[in-house]
Amino acid sequence: MAKKTDGIGAVAVIGGGITGVQSALDLADMGFKVFLLEKSPTIGGVMAQLDKTFPTNDCSMCILSPKLVDCARHPNIELLTMTEVSNIEGEPGHFTVSAVRKPRYIDIEKCTSCGDCASVCPIKLPNEFEFGLSMRKAAYRPFPQAIPNAYLIDKVGDGKHRCVECGKCEKECKANAINHKEKPENCTISVGAVILAAGSTPFDPVIKPEFGYKKYPNVLTSIEFERVLSASGPFEGKIIRPSDKKPPKKIAWIHCVGSRDKQVGNEYCSAMCCMYTAKEAIIAKEHDTNIEPTVFYIDIRSFGKDFDKYIDRAKKEQGLRYVRSRISEITEDLKTRDLIITYEDDKGHLKQERFNLVVLSVGLCVPQVRRNELAEKLGFNVNDFGFIETNSVDPVLVKPGIYAAGSFVEPQAIPESVMQASAAAANVAALLKDARGTLVKEKKYPTERNVALERPRIGVFICHCGINIGGVLNIDEIVKYTKNLDDVVYADANLYTCSEDTQKKIVDVIKKQNLNRLVVAACTPRTHEPLFKNSLREAGLNPHLLEMTNIREQCSWVHSDKPALATEKAKKLIQMTVAKTRFLQPICESQIPVTEKALVIGGGIAGMTSALSLADQGYEIALVEKEPILGGYLHNIAFTVDGIDVKKLLKETVEKVEKNKLIKVFTKSVVHSLHGYVGNFTSEITTPKGIEEFTHGVILVAIGAEDYKPTTFHYCKEPKVLTQLELENRLSHLRPGQIHNGEVFVMVQCVESRDSARPYCSRICCMQAIKNALKIKELNPYAEVFILYRDLMTYGFREMYYTRAREKGVMFLQYDVDKKPTVHTGNRLIVKIHEPMLSQDLELPADYVILSTGLDPHDSTKPISKMLKIPMNSDGFFLEAHVKLRPVDFSTRGVFFAGNCHMPKFINESIYQAQAAAARASTILSQRSLSAEPNIAFVNEDFCSGCGTCISVCPYQAIDLIKLEDGKSRAKVNEALCMGCGSCAATCPSGAMQQKGFKDEQILPMIEETT
């Protein structure tokens, strides 16, 4: 039995999907040793199979791949693939994780990923990564960017459906990597804490025979359709249907397959399907404009940030047709293999419609085997649907020392999974704080080669990006052209330049060809530049001898209809980039020390949670709250639907904060000014006692949002027209019987929300209505409650409260946005609504009309955005660095956020986001020093006239005028403050101000190439 005994400073992360990968990277960056256990041959999970991600339509693999490579390269992460956990025992600080490592039959250390084994392998099997839509060999690599980048041999099936040990691969393998005799191996790992991130499984619709899945070839699941869309998928991104490989015209998506379905035991909502359906339909339409997409839905749950706008765009720009209906049956036309959908339309009429392809939008679920494994074998509590149980105030805690995150906890989209992953890491970091750094390895790079006196020897790596680039541009022609450019000594194409094997290739080629400068012609430097820079460092080159040019977004994507011209443009861009690269010089990155303290702005539940999490990790905090007391919006909440004792939570959290010696609380205070840079900020805090100065390494912003007070529906004019919050407060003071039999409450959802003035869903209002409706029914079951809604956003397990409300007799009436309800006053309040199913105008006499209003960004958002130079979105909420993969980071280094200032959210969501922000902040605070921004400005003193133009445009106050002995003035750049924005260099009238990496002598040759 193999034993890994790293102990208390080590953590086992179980599951290598995006959640496990994020937890592992955060912990490794904070100074912990991580064992990342993944049962399949590669990390990446479901996200690796997606084509693009909503609402930004980023290529999923493109944004995931750098993270996977980071994991593989991180000196503090040990990847254990094909390893399945069998037992977890122990207590916080001392756990033993037992696991079984299945044989791969190919030695990862020896495999060069050349593919020779696969080329001679005679056995063909359905490719499970492509859901059987294509075939693979028994010796195979799951997908081109797989990590670890090694082949394996499939011996799982029986008879001819597995490797038959013919020996051909063994003979062909030059690395001597094949070992057919390998056996499963038990291993135990000693760790201080465990994170469970083993995900969940897309629902298998075979058990719903009415949909004809697996019976009719043209019925696919949504995850299969992701592969159809993918440029690296079975049909190379061409939308064709499986039966005849012809392009379908009419495609139908059916929502809620295996979700919101009592029959299959999955009564919850899977939370992301409405949005990924819209995404799939939009992308399908982008691939083929002839496609006519139709979506059959129950509610459109666009409850996330910018989701409503995305759906609007899908309808208006891509012509998505939405039909509100449940599908009763799908049948097949045997001759054409088209599918006939029988459904009830919004008028209640039974209809039939023909489609060429049907996609079932399946939810995520926990199969029975997993439920048994979790509950019986590992002894964890699971909910009615088999998901691991956590609680709302400790959303990632399973039991002391064991945490869970991602779709293992609840079906959810990527940003929520990533936040929970970081939150789990924060909890571990607090638990094991004394062991932080005890097991870390420093990454050692070779000494940098001095290239200053060498003639440029440029290597150009040109990326196919599957067919993203290669499907449009003529890559062979581009390679040939590039080879002939001056100083280019090497040019070649790669299927995926970001894959791990290409990183190895880059290092090898740099060494073999003695390259001293590199060009990568691929996608955006925003996501990929750090990856390639790291490869340069591994090859002993200064990382700034790299230049990227974006031939995907700027060529193949925007000019996909003009491949020849796009190819010419790509050649030109590469030629220009080579011209600049020739003049690149090494840049020395200076190190800046880190002040191990944090400033937290906002003392609501998010701010307090972040402060406590950081203090638990051993850092000092200043917590600044403008009101006289801590607690924020929580003071307004009387009760929650999931039974959080809000008063207790508030009292206990405030007490913990106030008692914590590492947290200094400033109430009735505001941050008046701030200067500095990551690692070294100084703030001036205006307190009742005067100005206090505080120096700190990071900033966390948690300033919340504000209740919107409506101006419609006679609010403020009629005493019985209330907001949900006002009703909640009244209800919290009532006792059973204090509401009369037959008393009528009519609730109107989306009041002044999801419209042109406030084009976003506030996420919490539907649950607020259901919570109050249930409370009314609890106080008097004979009271009547009507909820008038557009789409009920009871996502995830919240769906159960919607079901409970219906069971208790709460009436839900849907209305169309263009026929909003109206309220009429007189002797009694009357609410008029047009009910689309009945096609009737209804009048509801009401004792109370309750308005569900959304949240507005806080008044302080704008001034704080200005002071910290952090962006807001068009709705006025703070804008994250990357919607999917950096959901608590600002693009400004060292600044993070959590809670409602990001977008409206529930208490549990604010808590885990706050813990996530603390984890991300801790990846900085745990460093002794940080590399300063390399591409900073500098002054050529001989040319500077001291005019001060640069000072007036510098947004970071990084430039001063200094007086010289001759009485003249010169500009001087503070290297630590400069963020390399280039404003000064662009405006300097004498050309004295230059920017490293963008000097005139580097930019001008590029421009000359355009002529």
Ligand SMILES: Cc1cc2nc3c(=O)[nH]c(=O)nc-3n(C[C@H](O)[C@H](O)[C@H](O)COP(=O)(O)OP(=O)(O)OC[C@H]3O[C@@H](n4cnc5c(N)ncnc54)[C@H](O)[C@@H]3O)c2cc1C
């Ligand atoms: C069709 C579809 C489309 C989607 N589109 C989007 C989208 O556009 N945008 C978006 O935000 N979200 C989307 N999602 C949701 C997104 O895929 C999930 O939020 C995310 O992948 C969850 O990541 P995870 O790491 O929690 O789980 P997973 O990706 O499932 O990873 C879990 C990993 O754990 C491993 N594992 C399981 N058991 C064990 C064990 N016992 N030991 C070791 N390892 C184990 C698994 O093999 C797997 O690799 C989509 C989901 C589907 C189904």
